[in-house]
Amino acid sequence: MGIKVKAIERNVAFEKGKQKWAFVMQADLYSQLNATKVIEEAAVRSGLPKAVINAGWSAIGEVIAAWATEGHSVAVPGLGSLRFGLNSTAVEDVNKVSANLITRRYIIFVPNTDIKKELEETSVNITCYDRNGKVVKQVTSTDTPPTTPSDGDNPTGGDSTGGTGSENSGDGLE
Incomplete structure (x- = not known):
């Protein structure tokens, strides 16, 4: 099973009153798996009791x-690393620096090279929707790491060789 992606036709014009339609892709999330489900699966795969995995x-x-x-x-473990980050308003006067300048706090996740490689090699299934919500095309790509660029476009819905276009390996977190 591959990553499900939806490409939805949207007005991408920045000027009011203008229209420029383009297909914008986004990951199609299935659902959020709760901790209980993950713990049960980890217990099955590891052979350890659920109580041990839970602890x-x-x-x-x-x-x-x-x-x-x-x-x-x-x-x-097995995924990468995370840290917290923040955005803030800049001020020229040091006397105006305060925690009130923080506008957003967030988590930065840096995947390790193994998970990036696995993601790069996972097939992608794209469903294209027009501006009225009608399915107009389906594309499937096996996404083997490319040696030459490919658009991964196969209108028949069959397999096509293509890549993610990502060259983001070697983050130093091995």
Whole structure:
């Protein structure tokens, strides 16, 4: 099974009263899996009791939250690392610097090279919707890492060789 993507025809014009229609792609989220489901699957795959996995899950979550809020970049086993970031308003006068200038706090996730490679090699299934919500095309790509650029376009819905266009390997988190 591949990554489901929807391409929706939208007005992308920046000027009021103008229309410029283009297909904008976004990941099609299935649902959010809750912790119980993840713990049950981890117990099956590891052969460990659910109670042990649950205790480890809780402890790892607490450690990641504590260390990340102290300013550390924290490893997430098998996935990469995360840290907190923020946006703020800039001021020229040092006397005006305060926490009130912070406009947003967020999480920065940096995937490791293995998960990036797995994502790069995962097929993509794109469903195209026109501006009225009607399905107008389906595209499937096997997405093997490209040696030459390809648009990954196959209107018949069959397999086509193509890539993500991403060359984001080697983040140094191995």
